[in-house]
Amino acid sequence: MLVVAGIRITPVTARVYFGIQTLAGALWWIAVPLSDVVRRATLGDLPVATVAMFDVPLFVVASALAAAGVRWALWVAAPWTALVAAGMCVYATVTSLAGWGALLMVVAAGASIVAAIIVLCGRVPVEWMVTGPLAFRSADRVGTGRLLARTGMQTLFFWGTFLVAIPVVVSIVEARWMLRVELPLAVRISGGILLVCATALGIWSAVSMSVKGEGTPLPSQMAHRLVVTGPYRYVRNPMAVAGIAQGVAVGLLLGSWMVVAYSLFGSVLWNTVVRPLEEADLHARFGSDFVAYRRRVACWVPVRPAASRAL
Structure with a gap:
């Protein structure tokens, strides 16, 4: 059972989400003709009547039916929300209008798709995250040098993708959609200091995984030994x-x-979906050694080894 912020995510939870989406959509459509600020921020120069003619039945009404348990409505609400999100993204990027509308629809589309999958599957299919090439398996025994080389290549790929390419695109989109908030210089300097420290920790952790554990950070090339030294002590x-x-x-x-929001969302996703699967695999492979380690060392907050405890 997946738990997020103390809430069990079940088909009932997903239907509750569609109920909330119905209410939010209805309130938004009430506010659009009443407030020029809301209309400009979320629709730009799009014709209100034309958009409402499609969106009210396909988004608001379909979400209400999905909340009531009508399964076919899921195949209307989720695809329509995704289609609108894509269209709003193109519109906001081309015109620099309705940036908030595009952002809100992207969030709604992602949540609608996940909620629909949960209702249709009857559960949260977390195993999808670790199938095929991402399935957990031990690394080949190729020697420390080759493992370090593989770790370096994996690290460069993931850093280049998730710390360079995606953030740059997000930042450009944020500016184009007129959603940027200027931050003080001191905040940017603190970001540089944090980046140096975090990168050092990442390199130390990856090297420890390869040298001490005979593996790499990739789930499909996991360590042969439980690593409890280096940064893993803390x-x-x-x-x-x-x-x-x-x-x-x-x-x-x-x-x-x-x-920043994208990074924090990634931390929630990793903690609620990936970490339980990874720790279940570690428990299966290392048994009581991992159980003792989990009790002794915190999951997220670094502490002195003598005082560490499971969180």
């Missing part, structure tokens, strides 16, 4: 801590609150 997931801190630091450096 926190169970130093690479995750480093990666999230790096993401936040990049956001601060770019002056982008959306990049």
Whole structure:
């Protein structure tokens, strides 16, 4: 059972989400003709009547039916929300109008798709995250040198993708959609300092995984030995801590609150979906040694080894 912020995510939870989406959509459509500020921020110069003619039945009404348990309505609400989100993104990027509308619809589309999958599957199919090439398996025994080389290549790929390419695109979109908030210079400097520290932690963690554990950070090339030394003496997931801190630091450096939000969302996703699967695999492979380690060392907050405890 997936738990997020103390809430169990079940089909009932997903239907509740569609109920909330119905209410939010209805209130928004009431506010649009009453407030020029709301209309400009979320629709720009789009014709209100034309958009409402399609969106009210396909978004508001379909979400209400989905909340009531009508399964076919899921195949209307979720695809329509995704289509509108895509259209709003194009519109906001081309015109620099309705940036808030595009952002809100992207969030709604993602949540609608996830909620629809949960209702249709009857549960949260978290195993989808670790199938195929991402399935957990031990690394080939190729020697420390080759493992370090593989770790370096993986690290460069992930850093280049998640800490450079995606943040740059998000930052550009944020500016184009007129959503940027100027941050003080001191905030950007602190982001640079945080990035250096987090990168050092990430490198230390990756090298420890290869040298001590005979593996790489990639789930499909996991360590053969449980690593409890180096940064792993202080926190169970130093690479995750480093990666999230790096993401936040990049956001601060770019002056982008959306990049910071993207990084924090990634931390929630990793903690609620990936970490339980990874720790279940570690428990299966290392048994009581991992149980003792988990009790002794914190998951997220680094502490002195003598005082560490499970969180």
